[in-house]
Amino acid sequence: MNIGTASRQSRLPVKTIRYYEEIGLVRPLRGENGYRDFSQTDLERLKFLQRSRSLGFSIEECRDLLSLYEDTNRASADVKAITRQKIQQVDRKIAELKSLKRVLLEMVEACHGDDRPECPIMDDLSGRARAPEGGGH
Amino acid sequence: MNIGTASRQSRLPVKTIRYYEEIGLVRPLRGENGYRDFSQTDLERLKFLQRSRSLGFSIEECRDLLSLYEDTNRASADVKAITRQKIQQVDRKIAELKSLKRVLLEMVEACHGDDRPECPIMDDLSGRARAPEGGGH
């Protein structure tokens, strides 16, 4: 099948598929006209990539998963371990964002937000201390 | 002051400061020897950038904030609006990550994780349906 068909069926942009070929994630055959010719197996790989990428695995992680995927003797435990690591990464990222949000919220709450030029948010960003407001920690 | 001193005082890597100059975020003077010479004002800008970047504002957002910062007539409301937007972005990102985590957790929980080759995680990634386990939601 041509790249356009593969694109629709894998829900990956054409450009992305070409890129995946470039970095060796798929190796479609070529027709006489030079067009890429994707087999069902190639399509499987593309779908696999689409899903694992959208689940936040990096290209390199996908490469690992893909080789595990195609190794019929691989242990389920290996895959589970990688997935667990990924969950931890996601957890860390969530925690980071939450603490970021907390700071931003504090800044917004301290800000009168009218058309006066004084602005506690700016003071925060510039490193000036903000006056404590009712002894919060 | 030299770039090394500015680096230590702003807690920005030397390379990053040069990059910020390249994209016009700071414009230090030059000494006779060609060395950058940072004024107190330059240092303020660098500190401002360090803080706002670490709070997740993009370079372009920082550029906007910086011009608001230096506009003594700007309204506090403008800054507040930008910060509110940023909070919404952070919220969206957190929600995304949480739903991502949910999927990953489901996969891990469905996986026996021993050395057998069958692996529900792989089945998920490859798009195969997984057998429902006790009436899922």
Place this chain on the structure above:
DNA sequence: CTTGACCTTCCAGTAACTGGAAACTCTAGT
């Protein structure tokens, strides 16, 4: 035979740096 969709390659750009090479300057110690 033309039109338009689809395909090809190659080059460049994105965001925000980071690393490294080659060369110059400064400072402290001998």
Place this chain on the structure above:
DNA sequence: ACTAGAGTTTCCAGTTACTGGAAGGTCAAG
């Protein structure tokens, strides 16, 4: 005066995972 080492300069390339665009070849329908 000389030298070693730290600090500085510019420039080029690499990172991640694509995305956009130009210039051109191919295919199917009418």
